Amino acid sequence: MQSHGRQVRHSSEFTRWCDDVADSASPARFARRSRLKAAVFGQDGDGVTDAFSSALVYTVIGKVLDVSPHVLVLETDTGEQRFPLAATAKAWRGGPVTPAALRQGDHAIVRRNRPGSPTVERIWAEIGRVTGTVIERNGPATLLVDEGPAKGRRIVIISASAAGRIEVRFPRLEPGYLIDVIGLRHDGFLEALIPATAQPPYRAGRPPTPPLVNGHVPDPLSGTAVWHEPGEEPVGMLGLAYPALDPETSCERVAPALATCDGDLHAVDPHAAGPGCVRLPYLSVGSLLQLQNDCSTRSRQLPVTGCGATARLFCDRCVSCGTSQRGRIADLTMAAFVELGGNLDEGCFNATMTIGG
Amino acid sequence: MLLGLRDLQVPLLAVLLLGGCATKGWRVVRTRSLASAMGPAGLFPWRLRRPIMIAMCVVEFGLGLALLATAGPALSGALATVIRASTALFFLIAVGILYEVRLHRPEAGCGCFGELSDTPVGVRAIARAGMLCIAVAGAIGAPPLRMPASSGQAAGLLGALAAELTLLAVVSPEIGSIMVRLGYSEPCELRRLPVLRTLASLRSSTQWRRYAGQLASFTPVDVWREGCWRFVVYPGLVAGRRVEVVYAVYLQARRPPIRVAVLEVASDGSLPPRPSSSSLESAAF
Numbered sequence: 001m002q003s004h005g006r007q008v009r010h011s012s013e014f015t016r017w018c019d020d021v022a023d024s025a026s027p028a029r030f031a032r033r034s035r036l037k038a039a040v041f042g043q044d045g046d047g048v049t050d051a052f053s054s055a056l057v058y059t060v061i062g063k064v065l066d067v068s069p070h071v072l073v074l075e076t077d078t079g080e081q082r083f084p085l086a087a088t089a090k091a092w093r094g095g096p097v098t099p100a101a102l103r104q105g106d107h108a109i110v111r112r113n114r115p116g117s118p119t120v121e122r123i124w125a126e127i128g129r130v131t132g133t134v135i136e137r138n139g140p141a142t143l144l145v146d147e148g149p150a151k152g153r154r155i156v157i158i159s160a161s162a163a164g165r166i167e168v169r170f171p172r173l174e175p176g177y178l179i180d181v182i183g184l185r186h187d188g189f190l191e192a193l194i195p196a197t198a199q200p201p202y203r204a205g206r207p208p209t210p211p212l213v214n215g216h217v218p219d220p221l222s223g224t225a226v227w228h229e230p231g232e233e234p235v236g237m238l239g240l241a242y243p244a245l246d247p248e249t250s251c252e253r254v255a256p257a258l259a260t261c262d263g264d265l266h267a268v269d270p271h272a273a274g275p276g277c278v279r280l281p282y283l284s285v286g287s288l289l290q291l292q293n294d295c296s297t298r299s300r301q302l303p304v305t306g307c308g309a310t311a312r313l314f315c316d317r318c319v320s321c322g323t324s325q326r327g328r329i330a331d332l333t334m335a336a337f338v339e340l341g342g343n344l345d346e347g348c349f350n351a352t353m354t355i356g357g
Numbered sequence: 358m359l360l361g362l363r364d365l366q367v368p369l370l371a372v373l374l375l376g377g378c379a380t381k382g383w384r385v386v387r388t389r390s391l392a393s394a395m396g397p398a399g400l401f402p403w404r405l406r407r408p409i410m411i412a413m414c415v416v417e418f419g420l421g422l423a424l425l426a427t428a429g430p431a432l433s434g435a436l437a438t439v440i441r442a443s444t445a446l447f448f449l450i451a452v453g454i455l456y457e458v459r460l461h462r463p464e465a466g467c468g469c470f471g472e473l474s475d476t477p478v479g480v481r482a483i484a485r486a487g488m489l490c491i492a493v494a495g496a497i498g499a500p501p502l503r504m505p506a507s508s509g510q511a512a513g514l515l516g517a518l519a520a521e522l523t524l525l526a527v528v529s530p531e532i533g534s535i536m537v538r539l540g541y542s543e544p545c546e547l548r549r550l551p552v553l554r555t556l557a558s559l560r561s562s563t564q565w566r567r568y569a570g571q572l573a574s575f576t577p578v579d580v581w582r583e584g585c586w587r588f589v590v591y592p593g594l595v596a597g598r599r600v601e602v603v604y605a606v607y608l609q610a611r612r613p614p615i616r617v618a619v620l621e622v623a624s625d626g627s628l629p630p631r632p633s634s635s636s637l638e639s640a641a642f
Binding site: 036171211246275279283285286323355 | 387399402406475476477534536537540541546547549550552580581582584585586588590601603604617618
């Protein structure tokens, strides 16, 4: 099984203006757009830059340097930080564990119980997620998954202990079908442990047509928010990959025209699969959204930082606190998901999105 | 009157069953995938889903035809009773299955009328199946269809039928989808409009001519879209100072509304932290 680098094709007519989503790590270019928009509509542009440069309030990301039943020491961007562990603190490392079970060197994402508080509420160590189309299967447990043209391909190995649980929710682990699993990150692969949703019954390239929208698209819009691994983005970036970037200027990345391996025959370009499961207004990298977690009622202004077209293929609903009204409307960065009160091991929360903030 | 209405249940249910079967078939043809019409079959193990879905369609089609065939005097009697009892049983099972779908797959639609039924199963869909079950159970033993004896009786029956159809519409989540399809015009937020068309509209506008003298280049430095507006940015010079001229063009094919702002740019290319009134000019047209 081999992994393939992603293929990029920019629209030749608009190369000069196109939103290279890989460039979204540099927020200045896109923050500028919100300032210009605010100016043209006569709005106060002071607040818009905050969304791009805002710091994490609840979330800390770092590498575990030391852990004991009472203290967690993390190496973060700002240096070494110590966090007292309350008895109620919960940790995840392949499953619920005591915080003391975390290992030195683990990549951890931590949520405080209050903004800026030293006390830790939740810790996730080495958590990862793969969302996309199965394009190759080797044996009963090894899959090559295409996460879409913007993210590339990942190897997933289904843990023997979780095989039953995953196969119940994903009965068709075959090329051409969708998969969304959460698990432990290892060097070069993800050990799948938790099914993040139930497998859609259709093939990845044939999602059902979403209901038509009468009048304007509702604003605010309610649906499902999921999360993705950082990839090329900075680990602590607050933002979201949006499923409906403007096709005229978003420089959609597409699969190669010619298949170079068997797996390419099953790879699906989500941009070519129609509008997907939810009709969303077209936006661009840099657009600002106000996103509220309907389960925790936390909300935050977030910029669109990438292309989340793969989310279009999933017509599932989140059932974390009631059934979400629509399918996937936002694919958040890990930091944004945790910051808004989402639990990474649950995979989604019901969200309400307001365009423009 | 009520007895007359009872007679009308048979053709009404036959039409609903055949309509359900036809919309499922249409969906399969359109998507070229049997899986898209699964609906409640998603409750079952994968290998059983396809046969269950096919069986459900066949039963719907068969019951629909059989109800029509036994509605008249030719095949009435015991056969009509068996067919109507089977239809009542079918809807009773549907109530149970829809309840299970709501419980175990709350995100799934009932799929009763193909792509019109993608809304997650709610109380309305279950109530409708229950209503239809009661309607067909009530028609067991009803005499063969016959013409009304008088115009007054016909008007009364039509009124009662209209009331029943209204009640069915109230408990049918598909009605919303149908109404949207009938009067559909794509919202501007979802409309795909080429950038070149936006630029052509912009360049034929008075706003363009008004600010064209301030532009240092007619090639935009940035173009992006947010919902119904596309933004186009040009570099400019005003009294020797670098500025950016931003046009917001509404995404409609003819005579789009256009707004414009001129912002001063700092020497390092960044925008000033807060544009002052002298450095910012904004105009709407």
